[in-house]
Amino acid sequence: MAIRLLLTLFALWVVPVPAAEATDPALAEISAQLSSSAVLRGQFQQSKQIEGFRNPLRSSGRLVMAREHGVIWETQSPFPSTIVLSQDQLLSVDTQGNAKVLLSGADSGAMGAVHGLLMALIVGDFAQLSAQFAIEVQPSDQGWALLLTPTDPALQQAFAQIELSGDEFVRQVRMRESSGDRSVIDFGELQTLPEQLSAAEAQLFD
């Protein structure tokens, strides 16, 4: 049975710990600047450098982050595709609107964790991140910059380091994976209004 725990190696395990207060005063200051709205919408640009690929994989699209529900990651270029990370599953929604369950975490609790990490990175939930990462404040010309090194053995399997930077929002996430793959996500046009999900958005979380 012990072997079953290998699940953790690909599940991007994050533990939803009871919010531990950020003890670093610099971190607390950054945390205080961050928006705490219920819904965040914006554009993203992602560039991934993957082993075996000559060129980086660039993509862009829009995202909706709803604290209560999860993340809608809508890639518009180069291929339209939508991924919905919700509390209990990972859905891929094709252009016709047909949802396909990629991973159901109903019986593992794993999906909540994946969703948790992505959300924590996007909104800069340091209390949650500090349970899995050693967080170091970096010097920055404008806004703030953080270096995250995983302390959790399972996460160490997936990530070498993650860099976060931003102002009132997280503006950039840089991930260096243990496999050597790298990716950079830039967020733009971030908006906190309207605070309600539209009917179409809400439907995706159902």
Add this chain to the structure above:
Amino acid sequence: MTSSQRQRVWPILALVWAALVLALTWQQVTFWRAPALDTDVMALLPGEAQDSLLATASEQIAASATRQVVVLVGGAEWAQVGAAAQAFDQTVAAEPGALSPQALEPKALNEALDYYRPQQIALLTPQQRQQLPDSDVAELTQSSLARLYAPGPSGGLVSWRDDPLNLWSAWWQERAGAIGLRDGLVALQADDKHWAVLRYESLQSAFRFDGSEHIADLLARAGAAATVASQGSIEIVHGGVPLHAEAAAARANWEVNTIGLGSLAAVVLLVWCAFRRLRPLLLVALSLGIGMAAGVAVTALLYGQVHLLTLIFGASLVGVAEDYGIHYYASRQRSPEQPPRSMMRHLLPGLALALVTSVLAYLALGLAPFPGLRQMAVFSAAGLTAAFLTVVLWFPWLDRAAPRRSGFAEAIAGSLQRWPRIRGRRGLVVMLGLLLIIGGGLAQLRVDDSLRSLRSSPPDLLASEQAIASVLGLPSPAQFYLIQATDEQELLQREEALTDVLQSLVDEGELAGFEAVSQWLPSIARQRADAALRLPIENEVRAQAGALLGEHLSVPVSDQAEPLQPADWLQLQIAEPLRALWLGVIDGQQGSVVMLSGLSRDSDLDALASIATELEGVRWVNRSAEIGGLLGHYREMMTGLALLGYLAVAMALQWRFGRRAWRALLPTALAALLSVALLGWIGEPFQLFSVLAQLLLLGIGVDYGIFLFEHREDPASWLAINVGAASTLLAFGLLSLSTTPALRSFGLSLLFGIALVWMLSPCFRPQSTE
């Protein structure tokens, strides 16, 4: 032998016996310092000596579980559960030498990943194997690309290029099932609850026979600490063989003390009332003590260890072994003027005959090839013999004064004259009444040959284990498949043929799951087939994706890596829980076990059995049913033996007493039928142990009839019968308090039987003038 020679032989024999008793005492002191006590019920049952494959399987399955303790901490919120589980673990860890935590080492996981990685192409889940051939490559490419562009890592356990469809992750996920890791704890969700799984290994090789429950106490303390830490309501359940063993030992300690000391107290009281002197009392107690010690010692010497049930059963021996001492003193009381040694010479033939018949009755229990019954038979025979020798060799030597006459003894002795007789019209009515009771009871009698009768685990522990099984899906140790083949690869292929069928049952919800080595280590044939199924599809996906992205994504066609082999796999740390399933080479054949989980009473075992008949080299084993069948078989056999015993006794009595022999036998026969009928009336099941009780009842009960015949209206004989019967009755009566159903049934049968034969025998006594 002249009389002076005889005079010298007595003290020499008495001294030889004293030397033996001294050795016995020393043996007992060493034995009880670290008692070799066996608690495993299976050890009482016949093994599969004739079937070495099944024997190895049973042995390995049992051995893999002997030290495991599992604890589940559950609650509605993970935060509470995690905190509680951590507090639990800390409390256990704070007490070294009891339970060692079985933590999962990241090293073991990495080792497994490194082992499988070169051959990950050869691993598919049954679902993937079924779906891949029919899947649309364009669709697969699309979802593979979506994964490539999704935020976060694109690869799974290997790079995207090596596993573009992320099939290997799903393979691991299938093996992980619902279980994951959280806060460094093994965690899962079931029944709308979060559960943390804690595993321990018991470090105590032997437990003390002092009635304490160390592991259970430690778990209770840890549970209390966990409840405090959780600051809420949590549920804690634990299970494991060590807990059963410990509970059995603690209960056995209580039962042995109750039965042994209880009947000892009764014997002492009876002896005091009858003989009114301290010395008879001490000497009778001494003979009993030596008898019990000899029983333990001889059993330990013959079998290496003593089973707890033997000890409990043996405690009732007190009620039988006291007969010799009481007979001696009853005779001394009657003829105080006769010197002790000549009195003993006079009594010896009768006492020896009584010993021989009792020992034979006990040894008859050992006729069935049940190691447990044989142990009980040996214990009883050795104990009776030692008590007998103590009486014969020491009593005349240590006896200083004849017992006083007592009012109690006179009253009992005199009661025979007033005892009613069953005869005439009134007798007919009584007999009719008895027959009605017998008929009514027999009609309600329920036969139960299940193994449950030998188990007596506390209900809360069983309920706790049931809860663990439903959350974790633990495999059943009593029902499994045995696979046999000429070599390892054929063995794995036969397992796969079986697990393919079982998987369909799992998909239909008929079965919770199964455990087989081939789930983790497919046969080379299956590895090749799966790789051959995957490779062209993955090549196509890589080609299509490469065309869209302008990349060259094909993987170099590597020489097929070495296939995964059992010998290497078994070395892995993660293989440890499954090693018990791999039996190795037995009688020139490779063997393995496939275990099932989620079996319940409603499970269709016949359907599972029929699967095996259609597959080559696969055998269905149902240990519970086999043992039940065996117990039933011997119940019938011993019933036949008991009837033969009645026939033999009837012939012997006929030879001695002629036409009136029925007067000696009928009381026992009636008591036997009535005691069985009473089991029916009170709803106790009839089983092998009830039959064994009947054998013993025949041995003990007929004696009363014989004594009443031989010594017609003799008050001293009647006194000896009464004191003997009362203590026997009490000893078996106390045995009926045992929580082990088999011993309770044995005790109850004898309690009823002895009481009835004691009451009925004088009713059929012959007239003194006859």
